[in-house]
Amino acid sequence: MNRSLRPVAALSLVAAVAVGVAMMQPEATAQAPVTAPQAAPLVSGLPDFTQLVERVGPAVVNIEAGIKPRRTSMQRQQMPYGDEMPEIFRRFFGPGMPGMPGPNGPRAPGGRGGMSMGTGFIISADGYVLTNHHVVEGSDDVKVKLSDRREFDAKVVGSDPESDVALLKIDAAALPYLRTGDSSLLKPGQWVVAIGSPFGLDHSVTAGIVSAVQRSNPYAGQQYVPFIQTDVAINRGNSGGPLLNTKGEVVGINSQIFSNSGGYMGVSFAIPIDTAMNSVQQLKSTGKVSRGQIGVAIENVDDDAVRGFKLPDARGALVRDVQSGSAGEKAGLRPGDVIRTLDGTAINDAGDLPMKIGAMAPGTRVKLGVFRDGRTVEVPVTLAERSDLAAIAAPDSRPKPATASPSSNPLGIVGQDLDADQRRQLGLKAGEGVAIARIEGLAARGAGLRPGDVVLQVGRDPVDSAAALDRQLRDVKQGETVMLLVRRGQSTQFIAVTPRADGDSDQG
Numbered sequence: 102m103n104r105s106l107r108p109v110a111a112l113s114l115v116a117a118v119a120v121g122v123a124m125m126q127p128e129a130t131a132q133a134p135v136t137a138p139q140a141a142p143l144v145s146g147l148p149d150f151t152q153l154v155e156r157v158g159p160a161v162v163n164i165e166a167g168i169k170p171r172r173t174s175m176q177r178q179q180m181p182y183g184d185e186m187p188e189i190f191r192r193f194f195g196p197g198m199p200g201m202p203g204p205n206g207p208r209a210p211g212g213r214g215g216m217s218m219g220t221g222f223i224i225s226a227d228g229y230v231l232t233n234h235h236v237v238e239g240s241d242d243v244k245v246k247l248s249d250r251r252e253f254d255a256k257v258v259g260s261d262p263e264s265d266v267a268l269l270k271i272d273a274a275a276l277p278y279l280r281t282g283d284s285s286l287l288k289p290g291q292w293v294v295a296i297g298s299p300f301g302l303d304h305s306v307t308a309g310i311v312s313a314v315q316r317s318n319p320y321a322g323q324q325y326v327p328f329i330q331t332d333v334a335i336n337r338g339n340s341g342g343p344l345l346n347t348k349g350e351v352v353g354i355n356s357q358i359f360s361n362s363g364g365y366m367g368v369s370f371a372i373p374i375d376t377a378m379n380s381v382q383q384l385k386s387t388g389k390v391s392r393g394q395i396g397v398a399i400e401n402v403d404d405d406a407v408r409g410f411k412l413p414d415a416r417g418a419l420v421r422d423v424q425s426g427s428a429g430e431k432a433g434l435r436p437g438d439v440i441r442t443l444d445g446t447a448i449n450d451a452g453d454l455p456m457k458i459g460a461m462a463p464g465t466r467v468k469l470g471v472f473r474d475g476r477t478v479e480v481p482v483t484l485a486e487r488s489d490l491a492a493i494a495a496p497d498s499r500p501k502p503a504t505a506s507p508s509s510n511p512l513g514i515v516g517q518d519l520d521a522d523q524r525r526q527l528g529l530k531a532g533e534g535v536a537i538a539r540i541e542g543l544a545a546r547g548a549g550l551r552p553g554d555v556v557l558q559v560g561r562d563p564v565d566s567a568a569a570l571d572r573q574l575r576d577v578k579q580g581e582t583v584m585l586l587v588r589r590g591q592s593t594q595f596i597a598v599t600p601r602a603d604g605d606s607d608q609g
C-alpha cells in the first residue's frame with residue numbers, strides 16, 4: 102500500500118431516506134374520510150462501515166508494555182464509595198480490581214508485574230502514537246506493532262493519569278495516521294465506530310451510537326474528563342483505541358467501561374479527542390500536563406441544601422471547603438457559596454466545574470457567578486496550578502467526647518469548646534469551630550452527626566464556641582432545615598438537620 106504524508110482520507114456515508122406520500126383515490130367524494138399524510142421516517146437503513154475501516158485501519162496499532170512490579174494506582178487511590186459502589190467503573194486495561202484478572206492480560210498477584218496489551222493509533226506521519234495512560238503505566242518497555250506486522254520500540258514522551266492519555270513516539274516515517282475530528286460536535290444518537298484488539302483479537306471493529314456526552318463519574322478517577330458515553334461493544338484490549346465518526350475522524354479514545362462483571366454490559370466511555378489533544382500538546386512541549394485550579398472542595402446541591410440555603414433551584418456546585426492560600430480563598434470564596442456559572446456558562450452540578458476549570462491553564466482569569474445570601478454575585482478568580490488539596494486533619498485527631506451541660510438548642514447538640522492545641526491538631530484557625538460532645542436529639546444523630554465531629558458553620562455563619570452554637574441554633578423552627586458544615590477527619594461536608602414538631606430533630 103502506498104502511504105503518503107497525509108491523514109487518512111475522510112469518508113462520508115450517505116443513507117437514503119424514504120418519504121411516504123399519502124394518495125387520494127380519484128373516486129373519493131366529499132363525504133369519504135380523508136387519509137392524513139404520513140410522516141416521513143426520520144431514520145431509514147443502516148450505514149456500511151467497510152470503506153471507513155479499510156481507510157483508517159492501517160493507522161490503528163497494537164501496544165505491548167512490560168510492567169514493573171508495583172502498587173497499582175487503584176491500590177493507591179482511595180475510591181469514593183469503596184465496596185458500596187452500585188456498579189464498578191472499570192478500565193479495561195490497567196489496574197486490576199479485587200476478583201478481577203490482572204490489567205492487560207495475566208498479572209501476578211501482589212503487584213509483581215506482567216504484560217499490558219492495549220490499542221493505540223498514529224496521529225502523525227513521523228510516528229507519534231496516542232493511547233491510554235493506564236496501558237503503559239509503570240512500564241519497563243513499550244512495543245508498537247503496526248497493521249503490516251512491523252514492530253517498533255516506543256518511547257513514552259509523556260503520560261497524564263488525570264486524563265488517562267499517553268503519548269508515544271516510534272522511529273518511523275511516512276506512516277498512515279488518523280485525522281482528528283471535533284468531539285464537541287457529537288450528539289446522542291450519532292453513529293460511532295471503535296477499532297481495537299479485545300482479548301488480543303487484532304483489529305476488531307464494533308459500532309454503535311453515542312449515548313450521552315459530557316459525562317462525569319466519581320468512580321472514574323478522571324474528574325477532568327467530560328466522557329463520551331456510547332453503546333459500542335468495548336472489552337479488555339480495546340483500551341487506547343480510536344472512537345471514530347462516520348467521516349473516519351477520531352472523536353475519542355476508548356478508555357473505560359461501567360460493569361458489574363468486568364466485561365462489556367452496554368455502557369462504554371471514551372475520552373473526547375479535544376481533551377486528549379490538549380494533553381498531547383503539553384506532553385510534547387513539557388512532558389507533563391498542567392491544569393488550573395480554584396482550590397475548593399465542592400458537592401452537588403440537593404433538596405436539603407435548596408431548603409437550608411434558600412436557593413432558587415438545585416443547579417450549581419456547593420462549596421464545602423476552601424483550601425488555605427488557594428486561588429479561591431484569595432478571591433473570597435467561602436463554604437456555603439454555590440457556584441452557578443463559569444464565564445457565563447451554566448454549572449448544572451458539581452461534576453461540571455472541575456472539567457471546565459481543569460481544561461484551563463494556570464493563570465487564566467475567570468468569572469464565577471456565585472449565589473450567596475439570597476443573591477448572585479460575580480467573583481473574579483485567577484486560577485492557580487493544580488495540586489492535591491492538603492490534608493486538613495488526621496482521621497484520629499477528633500476531640501474526645503467530654504462531659505458537658507445539657508443541650509440548649511432544638512437540635513439536641515451539646516457543644517464543647519476547643520483550645521489552641523486542639524485547633525492546631527485539627528488544622529483549624531484560631532477561633533474556628535466547636536466540637537460536638539454529645540447528641541441528645543435522636544434524629545440529629547440519625548442525620549449522621551457524631552460526638553467528636555467539629556461544627557464549623559451554621560448555614561453560612563461561622564461558630565467558635567458552644568455558646569455561639571446554641572445562639573445560632575436557638576431560633577431554628579420546627580420543619581426548618583438547617584445546614585451544618587462539619588469537619589470529620591480529612592472530610593468537610595454540609596449535613597442537613599430539621600427539627601421535628603416534638604422538639605427532637607430529624608434529617609432534612
